[in-house]
Amino acid sequence: MSDRKIGIIGCGNMGSAILASFVESRKVLSYNIWVYDVSNERLKTMKEKYDINIASNSVELAELCDEIILAVKPDVVEKVLSEISNKISGSKILISIVAGKSIDYIKRFIKADAKIIRLMPNTPALIGQGVIAMTAEGPIEDDEFLHIKELLTTLGLVVEVDEKYMDAITGISGSSPAYVFMFIEALADAGVYAGLPRDISYQIAAQAVMGSAALVLKTGKHPGVLKDMVCSPGGTTIEAVRELERNGFRSAVIEAVISCVKKSKTL
Numbered sequence: 001m002s003d004r005k006i007g008i009i010g011c012g013n014m015g016s017a018i019l020a021s022f023v024e025s026r027k028v029l030s031y032n033i034w035v036y037d038v039s040n041e042r043l044k045t046m047k048e049k050y051d052i053n054i055a056s057n058s059v060e061l062a063e064l065c066d067e068i069i070l071a072v073k074p075d076v077v078e079k080v081l082s083e084i085s086n087k088i089s090g091s092k093i094l095i096s097i098v099a100g101k102s103i104d105y106i107k108r109f110i111k112a113d114a115k116i117i118r119l120m121p122n123t124p125a126l127i128g129q130g131v132i133a134m135t136a137e138g139p140i141e142d143d144e145f146l147h148i149k150e151l152l153t154t155l156g157l158v159v160e161v162d163e164k165y166m167d168a169i170t171g172i173s174g175s176s177p178a179y180v181f182m183f184i185e186a187l188a189d190a191g192v193y194a195g196l197p198r199d200i201s202y203q204i205a206a207q208a209v210m211g212s213a214a215l216v217l218k219t220g221k222h223p224g225v226l227k228d229m230v231c232s233p234g235g236t237t238i239e240a241v242r243e244l245e246r247n248g249f250r251s252a253v254i255e256a257v258i259s260c261v262k263k264s265k266t267l
């Protein structure tokens, strides 16, 4: 457990997922966490739920905390960084989860020797099942980096990457929960069409997706091999596979991810 103070600026979907995971895992105790958000309602909810500390603004949060997680949307990053620029120095570490904003971009607004870590998490971090891509710059000591990495394992799988891969990772794991939820929703709608009660349909669709993903990870087998194992010759599955191929399923996924990655480069 860490005694360092952690601050989160922006407690929306992703900021609150990180907060929830930290608190619920007890890796960071509530009294060592500060949050700030422009929405008082949001702060009130977070305080009620997690009993954390509320900072009165981003400057106070940056003064109080050792690690400052920047979880606002890309269009307000410049404003927030300009506010806290003088506070990020010494042993303090700025941790940005902002999509599309490079470390070089961040460095335009804060001190040249500031310690910066850039992450690309995803929302399953809320239940400790996320993917967290991580890269660092500045005079960060190995033990500081490892300390943050260890903390982030609370959120899920942590992968250290070169920053040049961050846009691609945004397309593959940062944004993909949305595509997967769409897939689960579509599977369940089809289940309802076929007469299943909706609650059972969502439950089995989600479990089938989770089980299939776990099978890829646990067996290490190629997804194509695992797909072939489901397709009995002349059976039901290959009928569905034929329809998916006819409707450009794979191409739709690939093009969607390419669009996402392109967008990330423009943020």
Ligand SMILES: NC(=O)C1=CN([C@@H]2O[C@H](COP(=O)(O)OP(=O)(O)OC[C@H]3O[C@@H](n4cnc5c(N)ncnc54)[C@H](O)[C@@H]3O)[C@@H](O)[C@H]2O)C=CC1
Pocket (backbone or CB within 6 Å): 009, 010, 011, 012, 013, 014, 015, 036, 037, 038, 039, 042, 058, 071, 072, 073, 074, 076, 079, 080, 097, 098, 099, 100, 120, 121, 122, 123, 174, 175
């Ligand atoms: N939602 C996701 O799945 C992921 C989001 N991200 C990144 O996380 C960041 C936040 O995204 P979301 O949580 O989805 O957005 P969100 O809109 O849910 O949350 C942003 C929060 O920032 C607050 N805010 C706005 N201006 C502020 C300011 N000046 N100071 C303090 N708080 C302020 C808003 O009130 C809001 O609660 C983005 O940069 C996004 O790229 C990264 C990975 C995944």
Ligand SMILES: O=C(O)[C@@H]1CCC=N1
Pocket (backbone or CB within 6 Å): 099, 170, 174, 175
């Ligand atoms: O949609 C977005 O821009 C953010 C980045 C990754 C997931 N959500």
